[in-house]
Amino acid sequence: MTRITELPTTEYVLPGNRACAGCGIGIALRVVTKALDGKMVMTVPASCLTVLGGMYPTSSVNVPWINVAFPSTAAAAAGAAAGLRAMGKADDMTVLAMAGDGGTGDIGIQALSGAAERNDDFIYLCYDNEAYMNTGTQRSGLTPAGARTTTTWAGKRENPKDLPRIMEAHNIPYVASTSAAYPTDVFDKVAKAREIHGLRYIHMNTPCPSGWSFDPKDTVRLGKLAVECGIVVLYEVEDGVFRLTGRSAALAKAGKALTPVAEYIATQGRFKAMTADAVAEVQAWVDKRWAGYVARERAGE
Amino acid sequence: MSAHEISMSRPSVGEAGATGDWRNEYPVVAAETCVAAKQGKITCQICWAHCPDACIAQGMPPVIDLTYCKGCGICAEVCPHHAIEMRPEAAHGVCAPAEGGVK
Amino acid sequence: MTTKVITGNEAAATAAKLARVQVIAAYPITPQSPVVETLSAWVESGELPAEFVTVESEHSALTVCITASTVGARVFTATSANGLAYMNEQVWWAAGARLPIVMCIANRAMAAPWNVLNDQQDSMSERDAGWIQLYCRDNQEILDTTIQAYRIAERLNVPVMVCYDGFLLSHTVMPVDVPSAEEIDAFLPPRTAPLQLVDANDPRNIGPVTLADPRADADGVVRPGYMEFRALHHGALLEALDVIPEVDAEYGAAVGRSWGGLTWEYQLADADVALVAAGSLTTQLTLAVEALRAEGVKVGVLGIRAYRPFPAAELRARLAGKQLAVVFDKALSYGYEGPIAGDLKAALFTAENSPVVFGCVCGIGGRDVSPENLADAARRAIADLDSGLRDRTPDWINLRPEGGAR
Numbered sequence: 109m110t111r112i113t114e115l116p117t118t119e120y121v122l123p124g125n126r127a128c129a130g131c132g133i134g135i136a137l138r139v140v141t142k143a144l145d146g147k148m149v150m151t152v153p154a155s156c157l158t159v160l161g162g163m164y165p166t167s168s169v170n171v172p173w174i175n176v177a178f179p180s181t182a183a184a185a186a187g188a189a190a191g192l193r194a195m196g197k198a199d200d201m202t203v204l205a206m207a208g209d210g211g212t213g214d215i216g217i218q219a220l221s222g223a224a225e226r227n228d229d230f231i232y233l234c235y236d237n238e239a240y241m242n243t244g245t246q247r248s249g250l251t252p253a254g255a256r257t258t259t260t261w262a263g264k265r266e267n268p269k270d271l272p273r274i275m276e277a278h279n280i281p282y283v284a285s286t287s288a289a290y291p292t293d294v295f296d297k298v299a300k301a302r303e304i305h306g307l308r309y310i311h312m313n314t315p316c317p318s319g320w321s322f323d324p325k326d327t328v329r330l331g332k333l334a335v336e337c338g339i340v341v342l343y344e345v346e347d348g349v350f351r352l353t354g355r356s357a358a359l360a361k362a363g364k365a366l367t368p369v370a371e372y373i374a375t376q377g378r379f380k381a382m383t384a385d386a387v388a389e390v391q392a393w394v395d396k397r398w399a400g401y402v403a404r405e406r407a408g409e
Numbered sequence: 410m411s412a413h414e415i416s417m418s419r420p421s422v423g424e425a426g427a428t429g430d431w432r433n434e435y436p437v438v439a440a441e442t443c444v445a446a447k448q449g450k451i452t453c454q455i456c457w458a459h460c461p462d463a464c465i466a467q468g469m470p471p472v473i474d475l476t477y478c479k480g481c482g483i484c485a486e487v488c489p490h491h492a493i494e495m496r497p498e499a500a501h502g503v504c505a506p507a508e509g510g511v512k
Numbered sequence: 513m514t515t516k517v518i519t520g521n522e523a524a525a526t527a528a529k530l531a532r533v534q535v536i537a538a539y540p541i542t543p544q545s546p547v548v549e550t551l552s553a554w555v556e557s558g559e560l561p562a563e564f565v566t567v568e569s570e571h572s573a574l575t576v577c578i579t580a581s582t583v584g585a586r587v588f589t590a591t592s593a594n595g596l597a598y599m600n601e602q603v604w605w606a607a608g609a610r611l612p613i614v615m616c617i618a619n620r621a622m623a624a625p626w627n628v629l630n631d632q633q634d635s636m637s638e639r640d641a642g643w644i645q646l647y648c649r650d651n652q653e654i655l656d657t658t659i660q661a662y663r664i665a666e667r668l669n670v671p672v673m674v675c676y677d678g679f680l681l682s683h684t685v686m687p688v689d690v691p692s693a694e695e696i697d698a699f700l701p702p703r704t705a706p707l708q709l710v711d712a713n714d715p716r717n718i719g720p721v722t723l724a725d726p727r728a729d730a731d732g733v734v735r736p737g738y739m740e741f742r743a744l745h746h747g748a749l750l751e752a753l754d755v756i757p758e759v760d761a762e763y764g765a766a767v768g769r770s771w772g773g774l775t776w777e778y779q780l781a782d783a784d785v786a787l788v789a790a791g792s793l794t795t796q797l798t799l800a801v802e803a804l805r806a807e808g809v810k811v812g813v814l815g816i817r818a819y820r821p822f823p824a825a826e827l828r829a830r831l832a833g834k835q836l837a838v839v840f841d842k843a844l845s846y847g848y849e850g851p852i853a854g855d856l857k858a859a860l861f862t863a864e865n866s867p868v869v870f871g872c873v874c875g876i877g878g879r880d881v882s883p884e885n886l887a888d889a890a891r892r893a894i895a896d897l898d899s900g901l902r903d904r905t906p907d908w909i910n911l912r913p914e915g916g917a918r
Contacts, residue, residue, distance in 0.1 A: 112453070112454050112455055112457075112458045113451055113452060113453075113454050115458060117467055119463045121462075121463050122420060122421065122422045122423075122424070122463065123422050123423070123428070123462050123463050123464045123474055123476075123477035123478075124422045124423030124424060124425055124426065124427065124428045124462075124476070124477040125424055125425055125428070125462065126424060126425040127461065127462070129431060129432075129461075129479035129480060129481040130461060130479075130481035130482070130483055131461050132461070133461070134460075134461025134462055134463075135458075135459055135460070135461045135483075138460075138461075138463055139458075146712055146715075147712045148712065149583070149710050149712075151579060158720070158721060159721075161418075161717055161720060162418060162424035162425065162717065162720060162721075163418075163424070163720055163721040163722065163723060163727070164416045164417075164418050164720045164721065164722040164723065164727065164735065165416075165417075165418050165419065165727060165728075165729040165735035166418050166419065166420070166421045166423075166424040166729055166730055167418035167419060167420045167421070167424065167715070167716070167717035167720065168420070168421075168422075168424045168425075169420065169715075169717065170420040170715055171712065171715050172709075172710045172711060172712060172715045172716060172718075173715070173716070173717040173718065173720075174579055174582055174708075174710070174718045174719065175717070175718060175719040175720055176575065176578070176579065176605075176719075177575070177601050177602060177605050179571060179601075180571065180572065180575040180578075180602065182572075183567060183571070183572035183575035183576055183579075184575050184576075184578065184579045185579070186565055186567075186572075186576055186579075187535070187537065187565065187575055187576035187577065187578060187579030187580040187582075188579040188580065188582070188583055188710075190535045190537075190563040190565050190576060190580050190585070191534070191535055191563075191579060191580030191581070191582070191583035191584065191585040191587075192583050193563055194534035194535050194562065194563045194580065194585045195534070195583060195584050195585055197583070200712065201710075201712050218568060218569060218571075218572075219568070219569070219571070219572050219575065221568065222567060222568030222569070222572055225568070226565070226566065228565075291458050291459065292458070317481075323482070324479075324481035324482060324483070325481060325482030325483055325485065325486045325495070326486065327461070327481070327483055328459050328483055328486060328487050329486055329487075410736055410740060410744065412744055412747055412748065412751070413610065413669050413707055413744075413748070414736065414741070414744060415609070415610050415669075415707050415708065415718075415719075415741070416718075416719055416720060416722045416736075416738075416741055417707075417708065417709065417716045417717065417718050417719070417720075418716060418717040418720050419716060419717075419729065419730065420715055420717070421729075421730035423730070
């Protein structure tokens with residue numbers, strides 16, 4: 109695992125950008141671009157990332173970037189990859205599709221599934237901030253149960269869909285789950301993905317101070333707490349072989365009880381209206397999922 | 410304006426202006442507590458790695474660019490040695506660099 | 513040059529091959545499917561060295577073309593009806609991004625209810641999206657126009673739809689002269705560098721949020737706002753009024769065949785009455801002209817090849833001094849009238865010596881329309897004019913309202 113002092117010092121995300129203070133995307137995008145040495149072209153749909161990228165005529169990111177329509181991120185990446193191949197430039201740069209949870213798991217899932225089935229040659233990174241944050245915190249298919257959004261005022265009733273598992277079912281060469289709170293974990297997974305051909309999918313939990321209603325200073329602390337609770341699990345599936353990574357691997361190895369989800373839930377305004385029963389339901393759901401991951405880790409599949 | 414001009418941006422710092430303006434609190438790094446400063450080598454740099462805005466330059470101690478630092482306070486939160494303190498801005502507006510930096 | 517007996521779809525595929533397209537992405541839909549089946553076979557056999565992306569939807573088909581074109585490739589796609597409607601968001605994107613994409617449309621009726629047969633409602637409904645739209649009267653014109661479309665698109669940085677009637681042309685075989693690869697290579701050199709720059713050593717952010725007003729860049733230079741870019745785009749469409757005929761003439765010089773540029777006419781010079789349409793209907797109108805001329809009625813055909821940009825000045829000139837223009841639309845702006853009829857009326861509004869314009873709606877959802885039907889409609893229009901009418905609602909040709917409900 110790369111250490112922080114081993115991360116490249118070249119910066120591709122520029123200061124003075126338009127992202128909210130404490131936005132997890134910025135932490136992650138810095139190491140994503142470092143892992144690709146800036147030799148990349150991004151396809152980006154309408155999203156918080158567009159805001160970070162900035163308004164014409166100035167860009168806040170020092171890598172090639174193509175803005176694309178909301179449902180089209182994966183197809184746009186497939187087109188860029190095909191175009192670069194046709195132009196004999198495919199070796200010059202990695203194509204990186206990067207979209208939020210709504211852009212990936214809701215409106216973008218058709219194009220993503222098609223590209224995954226074809227095993228098109230690009231990295232798809234979903235930054236999952238668990239709702240439509242750029243439009244004002246509406247619920248997405250990846251919003252957790254209990255979260256109040258501007259379209260689930262009493263708290264969302266359903267658990268989020270498990271997008272990395274959906275992507276696994278496409279039998280692509282690389283699927284990973286990571287968190288913007290662990291920049292070196294993000295870096296290592298993107299660096300590994302860079303060396304693989306075909307569709308590589310990385311799902312990245314990305315805390316959002318404004319949408320989740322917490323103090324911006326806590327972006328990293330809450331991201332890590334989600335991992336401590338087993339709500340977010342760091343893992344990768346390489347050619348069908350599953351393994352926990354980083355802190356999640358250490359937690360599984362230690363074998364002790366995880367931090368109760370109630371601790372995580374108590375940190376965020378979006379969960380304020382949750383009842384004790386609702387919290388218990390989330391705990392049961394998390395326990396079951398965690399047990400599943402640990403079993404997979406042991407079985408290595 | 411060329412007939413074939415398209416909307417295509419060039420990279421620059423400060424697309425959103427001097428985002429230091431957004432701050433309510435500004436970070437101050439205590440060199441006597443910062444492990445990199447104390448050891449006189451590029452070690453730790455956890456604050457640098459976790460800054461969402463690339464406003465911290467690696468150093469002994471790391472140096473924070475207060476023109477653009479939005480004051481989120483993540484650096485202070487992640488510092489394992491509590492070497493960064495968030496101090497209230499006296500008034501809104503871009504702080505003079507002299508107010509920040511190393512104390 | 514060799515002569516082949518091929519369908520309109522095969523003519524379109526052949527044109528894409530002759531244009532040496534580098535990336536193809538398409539999704540099957542009747543009646544367009546044989547275009548992509550044919551291209552797929554050529555790519556698989558190595559006859560056409562291109563990337564073929566078998567996308568999961570039309571939205572993705574045009575998306576793949578958009579980004580492949582952005583990085584510099586020459587791209588091709590084709591669709592029909594609901595496929596085009598499903599692309600709609602990307603139709604606008606391709607145009608606003610100023611990408612020289614060429615897309616063939618095998619014109620088909622829009623659902624609901626389902627109907628796979630021909631009319632032109634699909635592409636006509638996209639007229640405002642900022643694409644150039646060219647309509648073809650036969651399979652030879654499909655081949656020639658699709659090749660010309662790349663020259664036009666790449667010169668203006670505007671995408672081009674090449675529209676041809678589903679089944680009537682798409683699935684009907686005709687003799688088509690296929691130019692040699694050498695002839696077309698001389699006419700259509702490889703695409704030059706795109707407007708878009710995708711280079712890790714000189715990065716750009718392409719198509720970002722663009723404000724209503726101009727904004728200064730990091731060096732203090734004021735750059736256009738959204739509205740300025742839209743005005744430039746409109747300017748490019750207007751420039752196409754010159755470029756389309758120029759390219760048609762250049763093609764004529766290179767290959768020995770041209771199609772009249774924006775519009776064309778048949779026995780129109782001495783005519784009192786002009787029959788106006790786009791697409792294969794115009795071929796039928798020439799037969800209606802034969803019948804009416806035999807009766808001593810002086811009629812001619814005015815064929816519209818370029819529907820967008822709309823050749824208003826040329827139409828005004830060709831119709832000056834006529835008494836009547838009868839427009840035959842295979843589409844309708846519901847609640848008003850046929851799109852060509854409406855546009856033509858607007859074009860003639862302040863013109864001197866301009867004819868009365870009467871609209872007809874025909875061929876909707878594949879309803880058969882014969883030269884006799886067209887001649888009858890022309891006779892009705894002439895009678896309406898003679899009775900003193902100067903305006904009327906569209907005449908629905910071959911409408912059979914006796915069919916019962918439920």
